[in-house]
Amino acid sequence: MREKGNPEMATAGAALPLLVAGGAGFLGSHLSEQLLRRGGGVLCIDNLLTGELDNVAHLRADSRFELRRADISEALQIGAVRGIFNLACPASPIHYQADPVRTTLTSVRGTHQLLELAKHCGVRILQASTSEVYGDPAVHPQTESYWGHVNPTGTRACYDEGKRCAESLCFDYVRKYGVDVRVARIFNTYGPRMQTNDGRVISNFIVQALQNQPITVYGTGSQTRSFCYVDDLIAALLAFMDAPPGVASPMNLGNPQEFTILQLAELVIELTGSRSRLIFMPLPSDDPAQRCPDIERAREHLRWQPKVPLREGLRRTIHYLENVLRQPRRLPRSARPGLAPVHKDTPGPVAGSLEAIHVRR
Numbered sequence: 001m002r003e004k005g006n007p008e009m010a011t012a013g014a015a016l017p018l019l020v021a022g023g024a025g026f027l028g029s030h031l032s033e034q035l036l037r038r039g040g041g042v043l044c045i046d047n048l049l050t051g052e053l054d055n056v057a058h059l060r061a062d063s064r065f066e067l068r069r070a071d072i073s074e075a076l077q078i079g080a081v082r083g084i085f086n087l088a089c090p091a092s093p094i095h096y097q098a099d100p101v102r103t104t105l106t107s108v109r110g111t112h113q114l115l116e117l118a119k120h121c122g123v124r125i126l127q128a129s130t131s132e133v134y135g136d137p138a139v140h141p142q143t144e145s146y147w148g149h150v151n152p153t154g155t156r157a158c159y160d161e162g163k164r165c166a167e168s169l170c171f172d173y174v175r176k177y178g179v180d181v182r183v184a185r186i187f188n189t190y191g192p193r194m195q196t197n198d199g200r201v202i203s204n205f206i207v208q209a210l211q212n213q214p215i216t217v218y219g220t221g222s223q224t225r226s227f228c229y230v231d232d233l234i235a236a237l238l239a240f241m242d243a244p245p246g247v248a249s250p251m252n253l254g255n256p257q258e259f260t261i262l263q264l265a266e267l268v269i270e271l272t273g274s275r276s277r278l279i280f281m282p283l284p285s286d287d288p289a290q291r292c293p294d295i296e297r298a299r300e301h302l303r304w305q306p307k308v309p310l311r312e313g314l315r316r317t318i319h320y321l322e323n324v325l326r327q328p329r330r331l332p333r334s335a336r337p338g339l340a341p342v343h344k345d346t347p348g349p350v351a352g353s354l355e356a357i358h359v360r361r
């Protein structure tokens, strides 16, 4: 049976808010800001596990913005909305591995609840999926038609398989209920509002460089990633949500310029003028050796491609993190004061020792 949702809700739509799940997070807060700029209300729900009140402090004065502390994997009480963005899930390896069961349930139960809400309200939903659905890819660059190479029993599985299962739910809601679902496979994204201790490579390297501390390169640093500046990514999410029904999905969203982690480290040192040296540490398990999106689908269907080069995006991110480091109040408790190792108190992604295996000057 195909249901198209409640038509009354759909027509009453204009006055209703857009729901941003995970709206106080790194991406969610930028998205909420842009949505308010375009007009209309935003209902942000966030369990504040990795999201932060500081990220949306400047939006809370706007009467069109509402923040509710809620967890999408638990019972939700949400009225009618105009559309849904599901960005709720810890996305950095140290955070999603800290409570892996919860991570899986956030993706699976949480996405299920939001799909039900979309079906009930008869509205469009954008699901934030991830390049992690490709695992350690055997196809390069990754196209949307590639099914991936994921270890289902490893330490990254809670995130990778959780997101894969969420995608599967999305496409079943399309087929079974006719819900208008858009699945965005988001590749590595960076920019202001990354947490100083979130353990991701760009925030780690910048914070380390700004403090003249050793830059922690995992493995040999020959693994690659492709980094998309946050403003570019938000523009893509908006274009995807605005695209007419039937737009191609899933859709890779990211920057196709690929760098080795060593190249990134050297660029960060150059841009910060740091005296940091590199230290080499064990590679976390199942760490993908290469990652680069094929974005032809987004180019064709959304007329979108990233504009901000890595060098420029890093400058803006360095500026932001420099300011955060100057204000200890804004640092997570584990990183205050003195700011010594970036994620000393948070669980690391490496099974076994995190000790440096050698040091390079």
Ligand code: UDP
Pocket: 092, 093, 188, 199, 200, 201, 202, 204, 205, 216, 217, 218, 219, 223, 225, 261, 283, 284, 287, 288
């Ligand atoms: N990485 C690193 N040093 C760090 C943090 C990460 O060398 O301090 C490496 C990590 O092993 C991976 C890449 O940088 O190969 C990107 O890691 P990140 O956690 O940012 O994202 P993901 O692995 O999910 O792409």
